[in-house]
Amino acid sequence: MPRLSLQQDVALAPYTTLGIGGPARWFATARSEEDVREAVRLAAEELDVTLFVLGGGSNLLVADEGFAGLVLRIALEGIEAEDVFGGVLVCAGAGTSWDGLVQYTVDRGLAGMECLAGIPGTVGGTPVQNVGAYGQEVSQTIQSVRCFDRQTSTIVELSNRECGFGYRTSLLNTAERGRYVVLRVDFLLQRDGAPKLEYAELKRKFEGKARPSLAETAEAVRAIRRGKGMVVDAADPDSRSAGSFFRNPIVGADMLARVAAAVGVAESEVPHWPAGEDGVKLPAAWLLERAGFVRGYVLGRAGISTKHTLALVNRGEAKAEDVFRLRDLIVHTVRERFGLTLEQEPVSLP
Helix, strand or coil, X not given: CCCCCCEEEEECHHHCCCCCCCEEEEEXXXXXXXXXXXXXXXXXHHHCCCEEEECCCCCEXXXXXXXXXXXXXXXXXXXXXXXXXXXXXXXXXXXXXXXXXXXHHHHCCEECCHHHCCCXXXXXXXXXXXXXXXXXXXXXXXXXEEEEECCCCEEEEEEXXXXXXXXXXXXXXXXXXXXXXXXXXXXXXXXXXXXXXXXXXXXXHCCCCCXXXXXXXXXXXXXXXXXXXXXXXXXXXXXXXXXXXXCCXXXXXXXXXHHHHHHXXXXXXXXXXXXXXXXXXXXXXXXXXXXXXXXXXXXXCEEECCCCCCEEEECCCCCHHHHHHHHHHHHHHHHHHHCCCCCECCEEEC
């Protein structure tokens, strides 16, 4: 087998949807599970550097100074499907295009991920942050995740339960962050299932019409996302982002009351949804807007999308420092106004 090819001083900005970031000291592309094993060994034993696993770069903000370790781009691709008890098992390599996988499933009448169409990135990143949108999350269909365990140098299969999924979280980005490299994800989908039309914006798309097909639903979701600049498009400057930059905060009833008081409205007028036993989820976009950060807000070479309040965008030649400055201003202002701290969703490197 040929030795894994290493490159030096590779620019990382082109590998991210934000188009921001300095170079990687070392860079390699894994096209097989053995490549992953070799990269982990090289980083630890020969190069003595930190390893960072790169997927589609759609949820990543790279520092201006770059990364002094080894960046491993995961390019394990391929999709397989088989009928099993309870549905159809669809297995996809971690480097497979996520939107390509969604299209593969809706074309075959397999329900379960149609509302996740148009999300940039690769399959391997979806279980890490439990990707979700428009009423669906990948945790609802993930059967298992095949990973390389860097602690034991073995390949393991994590069940859905073992992944410990939560709102935009999993074992992979919390308690065991950095331990596992995702190699493949297996999804259990339903043949000829009905599309999930729970999200209000999606319901309006099909109001008064016959039930749409899965493919029609996926295309409607892409259209909604495109209207928010959330589909990667070289012709749309608003798509030079890392998606939603802040998580929707989950708070207790006391914080809901505090937010309502800060705005001067009744609690019932603050948009919120149940979250867990005692919590409620607040829309981060609503908080930003009431703190003065509206669509089109500009701070130097960074700004907020003109289409989507939560997307921080590269307005052209922006540096990571520009985005960090805008992020910090938003977090500080929202904390001062409402008493809660927003959490960043994209991964920062380093």
